[in-house]
Amino acid sequence: MSNTSARENIFARLHSASISGASYVPAAEKWVPAPIEDKAARVARFVELMSAMRTEVHQVKGDEWIGKLQEIMAERGLKNLVYGQDTDISKKLESAWKGKKDIAPLVPWTADVEEFRDELFEASAGITTTMGGIAESAAMILWPSPQEPRLLSLVPPVHFAVVKADKIWTSFAEAIEALDWNAKAPTNALLISGPSKTADIELILQFGVHGPTDLIVFVVD
Template identity: 45%
Template sequence: MSEARANILNRLRHSARPQPTITEPEAAPAPPLSQADKVAQLKQRMEAMHAEVIITNSGDWTTALKAVLRQRSLNGLLYAPHSPIGVMLSEGWDSDLPPLVAYEQSVEDCKERLFTIDAGITSTQGGLADVGALILWPTPDEPRLMSLAPAVHIAVLEASKIHDSLASAMRTERWAERMPTNALLISGPSKTADIELVLTFGVHGPKELIVLVLND
C-alpha cells in the first residue's frame, strides 16, 4: 500500500470516529408574572404598535369608554346587543354619545351601513403579555367584521385573562378541546409593509385600536 493511500485511509478512519456530544444546560423557566406585571407588559408592547391602552376597573369601565368616545367625533358605535358588553351599554347610554348601532342583521342586509360606521366595540377571549396581543374568538353575536370594518376598534379585555404567552393561553384554557373556526391575534391598528420594509399603519382595516383593560 502506498504511503499516500495509507494517509488517506487513516484520515477517513479518524474522521469517522464518533465525536463527544456536548449538551448545554437547560435554562431555568422564568417565574410567572403577576397580574400587574402582565398588564404593564401588554400595555407597553401594544402601545409600541400604536394601540391606545386604557387601564380601568371592571365596575366602572363604561365611564372610561364614554370619556374616550367624547374625545372623538363619531357617527356611531357598532355593538352586539345580546352580548354581556352589549347589555351593559344599552342599559345606560347617554344622549350626547355616538348612537349605538346594533349588529343584528346578516352582512348582506347591512353591508352598506356596516362599512360607514366609525367605531365598533367587541369583547376579547384574552391577551398575551409577552408579545402584546389580544385574542379574539369571533362568534355569531360578535362576528369578525365588528373588529375589522369600523375605522376605530374598541376592545374590552379582562386583566385576569391576560396570559404570559400563547402556549400558556392554549394550555390554561384548554383550546384543544374547544377551538373555534378561527382565532385572531391583534397587536394594534392594521398595518402593512412595502418592499423596503417600511411599516405603515391604518391601511387595510381599523386605523385605531383602543383597549380597555379591566382590573378586578
C-alpha cells in the first residue's frame, strides 16, 4: 500500500468517526458580574485584602502621599528613589524634592534599559503610577510605558505605588469596561496584588524572590 493510500484511509476513518457521533458541548452557565459596590466599600475591601497579603497601605488625601513617602524613605534609610518622567506624579515629586538636600535623591529614568541598568539595579526603591485597582482581588493595574517601564516595578527592592481611590473598581470586568479596553487594550497590563512571593522552595512562602520584598501603596482620595 502506498503512503498516499494509507494517509487517505486514515483521514477517511477520522472523518467517518467525526460525523458518526454527536460531539459533547457543555452547557454554559450565564455569567453574572459581581455587584458593583459603592466607593467606600470598594476602597475598604481593597485596603483590607491588600494588607492581608503583606502590603503596606496608606490612605491619604490630596498630595499628602508625598510627605508620607518622604517620611517612609527616611525611616527605612532608603538612599534614592527611581521614578518615571512625564507621568501624573513626576512634576509633584520634582517640586517636593526641589532644593532639599536632607532627603534621599530622586533618580529619573532617562535612558533605555541597557544604558540605565546600573542606576536601576543600585536603586533602593522605585515609584509608579497605576491605572487603578480591583477591590475583589485586591490588585493594582499597571500599564508599563516608555516613561514607566516594567522593570521600574520589578527590580528595586521597595516598590511604591499611587492609586486613586475613585479608580478602584469592584471587579476586573468593571475595570476593563471603565477603562474602555475594548477600544484600546494595553499590550502588557500588570495586576499586582502584593510583594513578590513564591512557594516553590520546599512549599514555604518566600517574599522577594522574583521582585520587590516590600510593596507600599498610597490610596489617594
